[in-house]
Amino acid sequence: MAEKILVIEDEATVRRGLIDLLEAKGYGVFSAAEGNEGLLKAKEGHPDLILLDVMLPGLSGWDVLRGLRSERSKVPVIMLTAKGSEIDKVLGFELGVDDYVTKPFSLLELLGRIQAVLRRANPGEETLEEFFLGQISIDLEKYEIRRGEKVLELPATAFEILKVLAKAKGSLVSRDQLIDEVWGKDQEVNTRTIDNLVVKIRQVIEADLHDPRFLKTVHGRGYRLIKPF
Secondary structure (H helix, E strand, O other): OOOEEEEEOOOHHHHHHHHHHHHHOOOEEEEEOOHHHHHHHHHHHOOOEEEEEOOOOOOOHHHHHHHHHHOOOOOOEEEEEEOOOOOOHHHHHHHOOOEEEEEOOOHHHHHHHHHHHHHHHOOOOOOOOOEEEOOEEEEOOOOEEEEOOEEEOOOHHHHHHHHHHHHOOOOOEEHHHHHHHHOOOOOOOOHHHHHHHHHHHHHHHOOOOOOOOOEEEEOOOEEEEOOOO
16 A cells, blocks of 8 residues: 655645655655644644645644643644744754754655655655665665765766666566656656666666676666675
8 A cells, every 4th residue: 555645834835746656656745734633633644754844824734743642642743944044943843843854855856865764654655765885885775876985976867767677676677667667657768768867877887888797788678786695
């Protein structure tokens, strides 16, 4: 069953964008536009995670959070904050905030934070650990690639492709599967885009681009990431 996410956000365009993004990624989504409605839906809808705006009409995001924690709800909460706003993060963590995301935010970063919070909330489920490809270390939860102490840069979309390939544990992943997983089903993404992003991944993880050791092409079918699973 898909995990359910409650979006409590008063800005209609932001709320609609979040709903579309999360539904495209396979989550069950319901929403509220103000604090009182959000608190009610949080209590009755039993979400697996809440995206909670700080500034809301009616009850503020802080008040919604206080209302939940007063009833001993342990639902994970990611607070959405405006850039430059004064946020008492100490208070937030005391109330049980799991993470903060500042607007405007990268959608890929937000998805990464949602996945990380959900994994922490369900420790019995499989987690993605740090692994090594030769001298390269990859931490899929932190979205970080290193060679020794040096952090290597990789575009966010390319990292999402790397993550999908890693989760496949050595199995073949088609280009269509990658499009569905990274951009969402029914999105019109040219498969050439996938190939170009794979090149960027290889530029970071491979010593020889002409004879890749880890990220293998299965001609006409897709890609496979070879690593010690």
